[in-house]
Amino acid sequence: MAERTTFRLRVRFGKLGRLRHLSHLEVMRALERSIRRADLPYAVTQGFSPHMKAAFGPALPVGTAGLREYYDLWLRELVPAPEALARLAAATPPGMAPGAARYVPEKAPSLSAALTIARYEVGVGPAVGPEMLVRAVEDVLAESELTVKAKGKTKVFDLASVLPEEPRVESSGSGSTVVLTTRMGATGSLRPEALVGRALECAGLPHAITTVTRTDLLMETEGGFMRP
Amino acid sequence: MRDDMWARVEPLLDGVERPARYLDSEWGVRVRPDASYRVALVYPDTYELGMANQAVAILYDILNEVDGVAAERCFVPWKDMAAAMRAADVPLHTLETLQPLRDCALVGVTLPHELTYTNVLEMLDLAGIPLRSVDRGEDDPLVIAGGPCAFNPEPIASFLDAVLVGEGEEAVLELVEADRAVIEAGGTRADRLRALSGVPGVYVPTLYVSADGSAQPGCGAVVPADAATPRMVTKRALKDLGSVRPPTCPVVPYMDVVHDRAVVEVLRGCTRGCRFCQAGMVYRPVRERGADDIVHDVMATLRCTGHDEVSLVSLSTTDHSQIEEVLRRLSRSLEGRAVSVSLPSLRVDSFGVEMARLVAGGGKKAGLTFAPEAGTQRLRDVINKNITEEDLLGTIEHAFGAGWRRVKLYFMLGLPSETDDDIRGIGRLVHKVLDVARENTPKDQRGGLKIGVSVATFVPKPHTPFQWEPQLTLPEVRRRQEILREAMPRRGVDLSWHDPDVSFLEGALARGGRELSDVIEKAWRSGCVFDAWTEEFSLPRWLAAFESAGIDPVALASSERDPADALPWDHISSGVSKRYLLRERERAVAGVTTRDCSFDGCTGCDACGDLGLDIVLGGASRG
Numbered sequence: 001m002a003e004r005t006t007f008r009l010r011v012r013f014g015k016l017g018r019l020r021h022l023s024h025l026e027v028m029r030a031l032e033r034s035i036r037r038a039d040l041p042y043a044v045t046q047g048f049s050p051h052m053k054a055a056f057g058p059a060l061p062v063g064t065a066g067l068r069e070y071y072d073l074w075l076r077e078l079v080p081a082p083e084a085l086a087r088l089a090a091a092t093p094p095g096m097a098p099g100a101a102r103y104v105p106e107k108a109p110s111l112s113a114a115l116t117i118a119r120y121e122v123g124v125g126p127a128v129g130p131e132m133l134v135r136a137v138e139d140v141l142a143e144s145e146l147t148v149k150a151k152g153k154t155k156v157f158d159l160a161s162v163l164p165e166e167p168r169v170e171s172s173g174s175g176s177t178v179v180l181t182t183r184m185g186a187t188g189s190l191r192p193e194a195l196v197g198r199a200l201e202c203a204g205l206p207h208a209i210t211t212v213t214r215t216d217l218l219m220e221t222e223g224g225f226m227r228p
Numbered sequence: 229m230r231d232d233m234w235a236r237v238e239p240l241l242d243g244v245e246r247p248a249r250y251l252d253s254e255w256g257v258r259v260r261p262d263a264s265y266r267v268a269l270v271y272p273d274t275y276e277l278g279m280a281n282q283a284v285a286i287l288y289d290i291l292n293e294v295d296g297v298a299a300e301r302c303f304v305p306w307k308d309m310a311a312a313m314r315a316a317d318v319p320l321h322t323l324e325t326l327q328p329l330r331d332c333a334l335v336g337v338t339l340p341h342e343l344t345y346t347n348v349l350e351m352l353d354l355a356g357i358p359l360r361s362v363d364r365g366e367d368d369p370l371v372i373a374g375g376p377c378a379f380n381p382e383p384i385a386s387f388l389d390a391v392l393v394g395e396g397e398e399a400v401l402e403l404v405e406a407d408r409a410v411i412e413a414g415g416t417r418a419d420r421l422r423a424l425s426g427v428p429g430v431y432v433p434t435l436y437v438s439a440d441g442s443a444q445p446g447c448g449a450v451v452p453a454d455a456a457t458p459r460m461v462t463k464r465a466l467k468d469l470g471s472v473r474p475p476t477c478p479v480v481p482y483m484d485v486v487h488d489r490a491v492v493e494v495l496r497g498c499t500r501g502c503r504f505c506q507a508g509m510v511y512r513p514v515r516e517r518g519a520d521d522i523v524h525d526v527m528a529t530l531r532c533t534g535h536d537e538v539s540l541v542s543l544s545t546t547d548h549s550q551i552e553e554v555l556r557r558l559s560r561s562l563e564g565r566a567v568s569v570s571l572p573s574l575r576v577d578s579f580g581v582e583m584a585r586l587v588a589g590g591g592k593k594a595g596l597t598f599a600p601e602a603g604t605q606r607l608r609d610v611i612n613k614n615i616t617e618e619d620l621l622g623t624i625e626h627a628f629g630a631g632w633r634r635v636k637l638y639f640m641l642g643l644p645s646e647t648d649d650d651i652r653g654i655g656r657l658v659h660k661v662l663d664v665a666r667e668n669t670p671k672d673q674r675g676g677l678k679i680g681v682s683v684a685t686f687v688p689k690p691h692t693p694f695q696w697e698p699q700l701t702l703p704e705v706r707r708r709q710e711i712l713r714e715a716m717p718r719r720g721v722d723l724s725w726h727d728p729d730v731s732f733l734e735g736a737l738a739r740g741g742r743e744l745s746d747v748i749e750k751a752w753r754s755g756c757v758f759d760a761w762t763e764e765f766s767l768p769r770w771l772a773a774f775e776s777a778g779i780d781p782v783a784l785a786s787s788e789r790d791p792a793d794a795l796p797w798d799h800i801s802s803g804v805s806k807r808y809l810l811r812e813r814e815r816a817v818a819g820v821t822t823r824d825c826s827f828d829g830c831t832g833c834d835a836c837g838d839l840g841l842d843i844v845l846g847g848a849s850r851g
Contacts, residue, residue, distance in 0.1 A: 018238070019482075021247035026482045033255070033480060033534030036567075050566040051536070063242060091534070093255050 006043045006053070006074040008108070009084055010228065012100040015066040019095035020213075024059035028071075030096060031056075035073060037091035040084060043074040057111040057217055057228075058118070058184060061191070065213040070111050070228055072104070104228075115184075117164065117218040117225050120192040122178040125208035128200065130171035136203035137167055137178060140195065148194045155188055162190045164220075175210065183220070230261070233318075233326035240312040248483035249275035250309065252323040255480040256533065258288070259324050263298030265408055267291055268322050268329050268369070270337045272347035273760065275303040276485040282493065282541065283338045283375060287400055289475035297404060300324040300332075301479070304347045307757070310354060320354035329355035332369045334407065336400075337388075339377035342737035343730065343760040345384050348373075349752040352387065359749065361389045361434055366417050370407065370424070378431075379463075379510050380690040380797040382450060383737050383744035385433035390424045392431075393800055394463030394510075395496070397472045399429045425457055429464035431800065432457075438742060439794070445743050446784045449794035462801040463510065465839050469496060469517045470847055476528040480535070489537035489570065490529040494522050494554070498543035499826045499843075502601070503612045503816050504643065506689035507543055509809075510802040512835040514826045518847025519550040523557050530567060539570045546575040546583050547826075549845045555586040574598060576615045581626045595634035595680070596627055602643055603653030609819045610645050612812070617657065621664050628668035635665065636680035641708050642700035643686045644816065651708055654683075655715025662720050680722045683712065685731035689738055690797045691804065693812035696789040699735040701782060702728060729767040733759070735785035736774070741796035746777040803835035 015027060022030070032052055035042055043053040053074040060066045075084075085101040092098060108114075124133055140146065146157045167180035182190050193212050200207055218225040241247040269287055271278025278284060284301065291299035300322035305313060313320070319328040329335055335357070337348055349359055357371065358364045364371075373381065374392040381391040392399055406423045415423070425432040435457045439449040452459055466472060474493060481488065497514040498507065526538050538558075545551065558569055569587045574580040576598045584596055600620055602608045608615065627635060639654050658681055666674055685705055688697045700708070705728040716723055737744060751773035758764040774781045789795065791810055798806075811832075815822060825831045826843050836842055 018234075018251045018253050021241050021251055022482050023248070025484070026248055029484070030255075030480075030482050032536070036534035036536065037255075037531070039531070044564065044566040052566055062247065093253060095253060 006076060006106070007078045008104050008106050009073045009075055009079075009081065009101055010104045010111075011071055011073060011085070011088065011098050013069050013071070013092070013096055013098045015060055015064075015069055015096060017065075017095045019093070020063060020065035020211075023062050024056075027060070027096065028056055030093070031071060034088060034092040034096070038084075038087040040073070040079060040087060041075050041077045043076050055110055055112070057115050058189070060214060063212065065211065067213060067215045068099070068217055068227070069214070070115070070217060072111055078103075111228065114219045114228060115217045116220050117181060117183055118189070118214055119179070119181045119216040119218070121211075121213045121215055122180070122192050122196045122209060123211035123213075124176050124178065124196065124200075125210045126175045127206045127208040128176070130169055130176040132203065132205060133176050133178065133199075134169045136199040136205060137169060137196070139202060140199040141167070146190070146195060146198060148190070148198075150191075150194070157190045161185070167195075175208070230325050233321060236316065236318050237321075237326065240309065240316060240318065244308045244312060245306060246276075246483065248481075249303065249306065250323070251482070254482060256477050257324055257479050258292040258299070260292065260298035261325055263296055265297045265334075265404065265411075266322075266325075266327055266332045267297065267299045267334045267336055267404070268302045268327070268332045269299050270302045270304075270329075270335060270351055272304055272337055272339065272344040272351055273758070274306055275481070276483055278303040279479070279481045279483075279485040280487040281338060281340065282491055283396065285475050285478045285491075287336065287396055289478070290397060290400060290472075291404065294401065294404065296408075298325070300327060302329060302351075304351050304758075305354065310350070313354060319356050320351060330357050330368060333411070334404070335369045335371045337371065337373045338375040339373050339384070340375055341760070342377060342383070342734050343765075345737065345748050346752040346756045346759055348384065348387060349749060350757045360386050360745075362386075364389070364417070368417075370417075370420060372403070372424075376506070376510075379506070379800055379802060380738065381431060381433065381800070382741045382796040384748060385742050386745035387748075388433060389421060390430055390432045392464070393429050393461055394802075395465050397466060399427065399464040402427050403430060422456075429461065431461040433742075436799065444783075445779050446740050446796065447789065447793050448741060448796060450742070450796060450799045460799055460801050462838065463803060465511075465803070465841060466496075466515065467841055468844055469493070469515050470521060474525060476525055477532040478529070480533045487539065488535075489539050490526070490533050490535040491539050491541050492522060492525045492529060493517070493542060494540045494545055494548050494551070495542040498547070499831075500544065500547075500614065500824050501612050501812070501822050501831065503610075503693040503812055504601075504640065504686060504689075506692050509691050509693075509804050509833075511543065512802070512804060512833060513839075513841055513843045515841075515844040516548055516550075516846055519554050519557070521847060522554050523561070526558055526569075527561060530562075536566060537568045537570060539572060541572055544573060544575070545571050546573070546580050551583060552586070555583060559586060559589060570594075576600065576619050576623050578622060578626045581623055581630060581632075584627075584632075585630055593632050595636055596632055597636045597638070598623065599638040600657065601638065601640050602646075602650060603639065603655070603657050604650045606819060607643060607646060607650045607653070609821050610816045611643055612816070612821050614821055614824070617660070620657070621660060624661050624664045625668050628665050633669065633673065633677060634680070635661070636682060637661065639681065639683045640686045641683055641712065642705060644694055644697045646708075648708075648711055651711045652715040654681075654712055655717070658721060659717050662717055666720075677720055678722050679720060680724070681716070682724050682726070683709075684726035685728045687731050687735045687738060690795070691800075691802045691809070693809045693816060695739070695795065695809065696791055696813065698788045699732070699785040701786050702732055705732075727762065727765070730759075730765055732781070732785060733767065733770055736781035739789075739796075740784055743777075743779060747773050747779055750776055801838065803833075803838040803841075805834035805838070808833040
């Protein structure tokens with residue numbers, strides 16, 4: 001069967017408020033349903049069990065919010081991007097509202113392969129003062145490696161490689177925020193709360209992490225980091 | 229208020245399994261903060277089970293259309309969340325506006341089966357509502373139950389202020405209207421209950437007493453305490469399903485719930501007349517929805533929810549007189565959209581297989597499920613399961629010839645009059661099914677061929693012709709299971725059992741009277757909750773509860789009742805007369821079958837006459 005022409009629409013969305021408690025699977029299913037409600041002419045995969053042709057960026061864990069997340073959706077017909085965006089916005093719960101939509105070349109690399117850089121903000125409650133937090137983070141960064149144990153597995157991260165930018169601490173009205181950029185690798189990604197949690201633990205401070213938000217997802221190019 | 233409450237709830241979510249159960253904010257939620265009369269609709273189990281319940285979805289839709297009324301969902305938090313809520317002193321609340329249940333005007337609980345009873349107590353306790361109706365005060369909500377267990381509400385009656393028997397679409401509006409009028413007029417809780425008992429189909433347990441205080445458990449009539457209370461509470465049923473608008477924009481869960489798909493009801497009732505089947509007796513008569521309505525609602529529901537699957541539900545969907553037309557129209561409309569249609573149950577004949585084929589199209593052929601229920605013709609005649617061995621084998625031939633490779637068969641153990649030979653008959657039948665399946669499967673595909681065989685223990689239920697029959701004792705179930713295991717083919721069969729311990733408890737609770745309230749409360753106090761969850765169920769804890777209440781569960785489940793004696797559910801009428809049930813019982817003993825009255829003439833169950841209804845086929849009354 002000849003491949004029909006399809007159009008690859010890249011949609012940016014959020015995972016905000018209460019919806020940060022959803023799993024990646026739950027987010028994917030909810031967005032697929034919003035696409036059907038928007039009545040966009042989505043393409044369907046060939047094969048024994050046909051389904052909507054869509055691809056999502058890197059997963060966000062349960063509890064982590066996202067400001068600029070992405071999915072690609074293949075359409076059978078070209079719907080002007082602003083119209084597609086408006087239809088999606090009308091059919092999506094506010095916490096996952098689409099923020100932008102544009103067509104990308106069919107041959108563009110997949111989101112999951114292209115998006116290797118993630119920026120995060122980790123909120124820390126007022127139980128830990130900003131100065132103490134700065135010192136705690138510095139102490140952890142002084143080591144070259146970070147060992148993380150999760151679900152019975154131990155992972156060792158080379159900090160120079162997973163942290164392409166120096167983390168920084170900002171103080172806000174009700175506590176402080178650790179702003180950090182991580183590089184996601186084939187062997188796994190460093191969870192930002194693991195790094196901050198370790199910093200607090202080593203410094204003997206309370207585990208006062210309040211929120212974790214992925215603020216940006218970026219592609220790494222020779223010239224630096226770029227949004228998809 | 230709402231934000232304050234969320235600020236108390238959200239910190240609990242980081243430490244619990246599946247927080248999506250507690251979030252609200254789904255597509256399709258109805259938030260009506262300004263309503264003056266708030267109803268909590270409770271499903272007494274977790275979110276993922278409750279969101280699959282159609283009764284909750286229907287009542288949610290109907291009540292939220294009423295001016296000044298808000299209906300909000302509430303499910304029982306899983307054990308981890310319940311512990312966190314108790315530790316943080318967070319009362320059980322609705323999802324939509326986080327209203328504590330104890331501040332609602334009405335708490336409506338659906339009771340799908342007996343194993344949810346302890347969850348009802350858990351719900352009340354988490355909400356801070358006194359467990360027993362008699363202990364509730366003016367500021368407590370009215371707790372009203374409905375659903376299948378309303379047909380024998382006695383075991384749980386002490387915890388309920390009222391029970392709505394039968395279909396709720398019209399009755400719930402009358403009930404809310406009656407209650408609002410009393411509240412408006414400044415009436416007391418007693419006035420509210422009195423007003424509810426005046427609504428047809430509503431039973432108010434505190435207005436009734438046991439006629440004979442010395443009656444043994446599971447026997448004895450329940451009668452009105454005064455002359456102003458109706459002697460008999462007759463179930464509510466819609467004359468015509470076309471008169472109500474089913475929900476086409478239900479709430480769309482985030483979480484992977486049970487039956488995660490759109491649901492459209494195609495008909496209500498079933499008159500095949502299987503003598504063990506409570507649903508087939510209490511939801512009479514058959515009322516079909518018209519093909520146009522069904523097709524319209526399927527398309528509207530898919531558009532509004534974005535689901536990729538729709539299930540056409542009822543007690544026997546492939547019996548709908550226009551099902552073929554409906555499925556053909558749907559497969560045309562849904563072409564190329566990767567949206568599938570599913571049928572929950574199939575008739576045991578070629579027509580059933582053809583309908584399954586229409587639904588599957590060229591795509592995936594999921595397994596087919598058939599329910600012969602018994603292994604010999606003699607026993608199938610006793611239970612009035614009007615299918616023959618030829619029907620079943622012909623169906624299997626057709627299904628495997630059409631490309632299906634997986635079939636599941638349902639049987640019951642311990643049906644009235646069952647002999648060891650009937651049990652071996654299940655083995656013989658499965659052997660034949662396996663042979664036919666092999667013959668109709670290409671040689672290279674025969675290796676992986678499997679027949680699923682699922683065996684449940686028969687539980688006699690109220691309002692059926694078998695309501696007087698004894699249930700097998702546990703040792704006898706085990707003996708008969710051994711016989712069945714011996715008789716089964718050694719290869720090509722996946723044999724599974726419904727846990728006999730669970731069926732035993734179900735049987736003891738199903739036919740008990742009000743004396744079981746103490747047992748249920750003791751069981752809950754000793755830690756029984758989520759009894760329908762295999763890993764949570766504990767028969768020893770339940771047995772201890774029975775013992776400390778001085779009630780013998782074996783006598784309750786496994787002794788034969790005398791048809792001359794009153795039963796604890798005699799004051800609840802499903803419309804089907806006791807006379808008919810007794811006649812069907814005699815015919816069962818004689819091995820005589822009874823035809824389906826929807827197609828072959830009236831069999832005299834009295835439901836139509838008692839309820840002022842008629843059979844409705846294809847959306848039009850047969851008249």
